[in-house]
Amino acid sequence: MKWILELYPLAWRQRYQEEMLALLEQHQVTWRTVVDLLWGAVEARFDPHFKAANGSDLTVRALRVRRAQGTILVAFPLLVLCHLLVLDGLDDVFDPWNRGHASLCRFKAVAGAITAVGFAALFMSGLWLALMLAKRAVQEHGRRLVLPLGALILAMALYGVHARVPAGISRVFPLFIAASPLPLAFAVSRCQIQPRFLRYALAPAALAVLGMAAQVMFVAVWGFAIWGISPEAVQRMAEEANRPILPGGLWHVQLSCGLLWMALMTGSAAWRFGQALMGFRQDRTSEPAAS
Amino acid sequence: MPNLGRYSDPGLLILSSLAGGPKHGYAMMEDILDFSGTRLEPGTLYGALARLERCGWIEALPSEERRRPYRVTGEGLRALREQLQTMRQIVSVAFSRLAEA
Numbered sequence: 243m244k245w246i247l248e249l250y251p252l253a254w255r256q257r258y259q260e261e262m263l264a265l266l267e268q269h270q271v272t273w274r275t276v277v278d279l280l281w282g283a284v285e286a287r288f289d290p291h292f293k294a295a296n297g298s299d300l301t302v303r304a305l306r307v308r309r310a311q312g313t314i315l316v317a318f319p320l321l322v323l324c325h326l327l328v329l330d331g332l333d334d335v336f337d338p339w340n341r342g343h344a345s346l347c348r349f350k351a352v353a354g355a356i357t358a359v360g361f362a363a364l365f366m367s368g369l370w371l372a373l374m375l376a377k378r379a380v381q382e383h384g385r386r387l388v389l390p391l392g393a394l395i396l397a398m399a400l401y402g403v404h405a406r407v408p409a410g411i412s413r414v415f416p417l418f419i420a421a422s423p424l425p426l427a428f429a430v431s432r433c434q435i436q437p438r439f440l441r442y443a444l445a446p447a448a449l450a451v452l453g454m455a456a457q458v459m460f461v462a463v464w465g466f467a468i469w470g471i472s473p474e475a476v477q478r479m480a481e482e483a484n485r486p487i488l489p490g491g492l493w494h495v496q497l498s499c500g501l502l503w504m505a506l507m508t509g510s511a512a513w514r515f516g517q518a519l520m521g522f523r524q525d526r527t528s529e530p531a532a533s
Numbered sequence: 534m535p536n537l538g539r540y541s542d543p544g545l546l547i548l549s550s551l552a553g554g555p556k557h558g559y560a561m562m563e564d565i566l567d568f569s570g571t572r573l574e575p576g577t578l579y580g581a582l583a584r585l586e587r588c589g590w591i592e593a594l595p596s597e598e599r600r601r602p603y604r605v606t607g608e609g610l611r612a613l614r615e616q617l618q619t620m621r622q623i624v625s626v627a628f629s630r631l632a633e634a
Contacts, residue, residue: 261558
């Protein structure tokens with residue numbers, strides 16, 4: 243039953259989790275118990291007391307910030323992976339049709355520009371965070387991290403030139419990019435973080451959210467527009483391209499959902515950064531007054 | 534009296550249980566089932582305990598292994614007494630009107 247208690251706010255868990263687990267070991271758990279605990283978790287989440295406790299407890303705040311960093315470090319390579327493996331290929335199928343529809347082309351150009359800014363911001367925030375946090379993690383965890391850190395930097399460099407190498411080789415890069423930061427993210431999630439460390443991450447993370455949201459909206463609107471305006475043309479185009487259109491469409495939907503999820507996670511991370519930052523500033527302003 | 538929301542009834546049951554002496558969570562659930570026939574589930578129990586503790590009506594005692602006993606405070610006893618007097622008045626009026634009906 244511990245998984246249900248994980249749904250409660252951290253401040254609540256720190257206070258009541260152990261005794262509740264002890265109680266649950268004695269209690270006969272039924273579906274009513276599960277529903278009751280789930281409802282209790284929802285109420286505790288909305289309880290201003292526990293919200294305030296979360297905001298004021300430095301340990302709780304640091305834990306949330308660390309999780310947010312891990313999210314960014316993992317979301318970035320995953321996003322690149324999705325983009326390289328799926329979106330690049332699908333663009334080829336629809337490009338001839340896009341060229342024949344001027345309004346859609348203009349929409350695609352605008353959405354593409356917004357997305358490019360978002361991707362650039364995401365790349366920069368990912369790189370910035372990775373380097374800063376890696377430095378911290380290396381300080382705390384020693385030279386074990388030099389190899390994954392080197393792999394991450396190499397993977398990012400390779401991503402920059404992936405268009406200039408044969409397709410067969412470039413397909414390996416995303417896996418490389420996806421795998422290399424994971425040990426680093428794991429290590430970062432375990433190192434001590436100071437809120438001031440994150441002040442530069444807030445704006446890039448927020449921009450990245452906008453970019454990712456634009457990407458998801460673009461894929462959704464673009465897909466609906468094509469299917470809505472001319473499904474026959476899409477079918478014909480798929481036949482000409484000799485590629486199954488249905489799996490492609492499903493990939494689009496899955497990818498959109500994935501991107502949206504990542505955007506929400508990153509947005510939530512940015513929000514936590516903001517909270518940590520504000521909390522840190524409040525601490526800084528209240529320190530002289532207290533002393 | 535602070536508003537305990539949906540936890541006002543469980544709160545009354547918990548205060549009544551703790552009026553008989555300090556108890557940990559599971560012992561409270563069993564005691565409440567015995568004297569009232571109400572089976573409190575853990576989510577409701579701890580939601581009410583958190584609110585009662587915040588009101589200062591109960592307080593936690595040092596943990597015994599992983600279980601933590603609670604006891605009712607003087608403030609909590611006063612609140613329980615007030616609540617029961619109100620209930621007694623309601624019961625008395627209701628019975629007298631029932632007899633007249």
